[in-house]
Amino acid sequence: KQEVTQIPAALSVPEGENLVLNCSFTDSAIYNLQWFRQDPGKGLTSLLLIQSSQREQTSGRLNASLDKSSGRSTLYIAASQPGDSATYLCAVSSGNTPLVFGKGTRLSVIA
């Protein structure tokens, strides 16, 4: 059974700092990995999707990497801003099956 772990559970940083969120999964036979952002009480916004054959994806200040063989992914946020404060969720898919989610990292960026 696939399990996804995210570290740290919570993170507080000053504005402008670069930061890394970590995600690990137990079964490397994944189809793709997706990072989401969730604001309090809201739905999920997809940030980045990495297919199993890819090593990384970039969108603006966000960069996600994937090391499928070791079961790890990182989300790098450059020059953090208070508007980046949210919960970040990592999820993996094994084909046309439901996503398996980690418990998330709750990020606070302090002005």
Added chain:
Amino acid sequence: SAVISQKPSRDICQRGTSLTIQCQVDSQVTMMFWYRQQPGQSLTLIATANQGSEATYESGFVIDKFPISRPNLTFSTLTVSNMSPEDSSIYLCSVGTGISFYGYTFGSGTRLTVV
């Protein structure tokens, strides 16, 4: 990628009543997924809704409590029946279209409070 309209966005309900949540997708999709997110927790899959067949429920979730309809390829409903305060959660629907390129898309969520 698909766009999902989920209603209602939030509701406060009396215990013992039922609430039906709707998800409308702007394109045809084979499978839709319903998730629950309890306060402070991550997402837990309730069931997978396939058009033209019964929904497939995950362990711990039953049809009598969470009946699902899937009348066509763009629409689904989830009903939370005979509610108790423990049902207070965010409920989300999700679809995967062109999964390889777009991954999964989620509705905006329904924040349910049972009093």
